[in-house]
Amino acid sequence: MRSLEPLFLENSIILIDKRLKKNISGFNTQSVLIYLDGAESTKSMATLTRTLDLIFKNRKFEVNKKTKLVVIGGGTLGDFGGFLSHILKRGLSLVLVPSTWLSAMDSAHGGKNGINFKDIKNQLGTIYPAQKVILVKSLLEQQPIDRTVEGFGELIKIAYIHSPKFYQQVAKEKLATLDLFSYLPQAIDAKYSIVKKDPFETKGIRYLLNFGHTIAHVWEAKLGIHHGITVLLGIYFDFLWASSRGYKVDKDLAIFFDSEVVRGVLGIFYTSNLFSLSAKEVSKALAADKKKENQFVRYVFPNRAGQLKIESVTVEDIVREYQRQKQMIGSNRGHKRIKV
Numbered sequence: 488m489r490s491l492e493p494l495f496l497e498n499s500i501i502l503i504d505k506r507l508k509k510n511i512s513g514f515n516t517q518s519v520l521i522y523l524d525g526a527e528s529t530k531s532m533a534t535l536t537r538t539l540d541l542i543f544k545n546r547k548f549e550v551n552k553k554t555k556l557v558v559i560g561g562g563t564l565g566d567f568g569g570f571l572s573h574i575l576k577r578g579l580s581l582v583l584v585p586s587t588w589l590s591a592m593d594s595a596h597g598g599k600n601g602i603n604f605k606d607i608k609n610q611l612g613t614i615y616p617a618q619k620v621i622l623v624k625s626l627l628e629q630q631p632i633d634r635t636v637e638g639f640g641e642l643i644k645i646a647y648i649h650s651p652k653f654y655q656q657v658a659k660e661k662l663a664t665l666d667l668f669s670y671l672p673q674a675i676d677a678k679y680s681i682v683k684k685d686p687f688e689t690k691g692i693r694y695l696l697n698f699g700h701t702i703a704h705v706w707e708a709k710l711g712i713h714h715g716i717t718v719l720l721g722i723y724f725d726f727l728w729a730s731s732r733g734y735k736v737d738k739d740l741a742i743f744f745d746s747e748v749v750r751g752v753l754g755i756f757y758t759s760n761l762f763s764l765s766a767k768e769v770s771k772a773l774a775a776d777k778k779k780e781n782q783f784v785r786y787v788f789p790n791r792a793g794q795l796k797i798e799s800v801t802v803e804d805i806v807r808e809y810q811r812q813k814q815m816i817g818s819n820r821g822h823k824r825i826k827v
Contacts, residue, residue, distance in 0.1 A: 498548045502568045504560035519545045525560050530567050530602040555580045561587035562594035569600025573615035583617040588638025588667050592674045595620045597682045607775045637715025638667045639748050644699050649677035651792040658746045698787040705772040719752045728808045729788045736789050762813035766806050773802045
């Protein structure tokens with residue numbers, strides 16, 4: 488789709504990241520437009536209640552099962568809107584229009600949604616796939632270069648999960664010439680090749696998509712680093728851990744480390760600042776991980792591109808590895824927390 492305007496011609500509920508207001512200025516619409524913050528704080532019970540009030544108080548049309556809910560924004564708003572659309576009238580037709588590379592490449596596909604509860608990420612949620620995902624090139628290409636780097640994090644993750652050829656192709660990309668939009672069909676197909684085998688995450692296959700994400704979620708939540716960056720850092724963390732556990736990943740690790748984009752991220756972030764969290768803080772964050780069952784966490788280890796392994800490890804195992812890698816790069820004394 489070249490323009491957003493056709494989406495506004497129906498009687499729909501449209502949730503919009505307020506930073507995108509200028510993109511729809513001048514559009515004629517009968518839809519209910521609700522502008523929300525694209526920040527993680529939006530995924531709350533309080534925002535859910537306020538949004539429902541706005542929807543039911545609207546005087547433009549009656550909300551019924553035929554009403555569409557459209558979300559124009561990034562992954563955070565997509566999570567929120569997907570949850571809302573599933574519970575509203577027991578399920579409205581959901582249309583997602585990603586405005587970030589992360590969302591376009593990953594979170595808009597597969598149906599996972601949710602809101603946070605008591606500061607714990609995605610504790611309330613459902614699996615409710617969008618009926619349609621619309622990719623608007625002009626909207627996606629408005630993002631700054633640092634968001635491109637974030638998108639690369641999810642791209643190289645899915646490439647490694649999918650196949651050696653895809654992984655090697657992505658790793659060779661240069662930031663100056665990286666065309667993420669051209670990679671979207673391949674990346675989305677690669678994700679659905681996993682999702683279709685385990686749509687409701689009951690067989691364990693879909694856990695492969697969490698490669699690089701376990702420690703990444705800790706860094707994202709506790710240090711405020713953006714998701715795509717923490718995924719790259721998490722993949723590196725997992726390669727180092729896998730190597731220490733006897734996995735033969737040296738070749739794939741070398742390919743990863745030779746990536747221009749990866750080296751740039753590691754040079755900035757993989758420092759003692761990254762390991763400034765205490766063992767207690769890391770342990771507490773990991774304890775809320777949705778992949779945790781009793782004392783075990785289902786952890787995705789790189790084995791070789793296209794063939795990863797899922798192992799059950801304890802929170803204590805992950806904390807010990809965190810401390811081991813911390814010792815590898817030196818003390819964190821005198822360093823401030825990272826803020827980006």
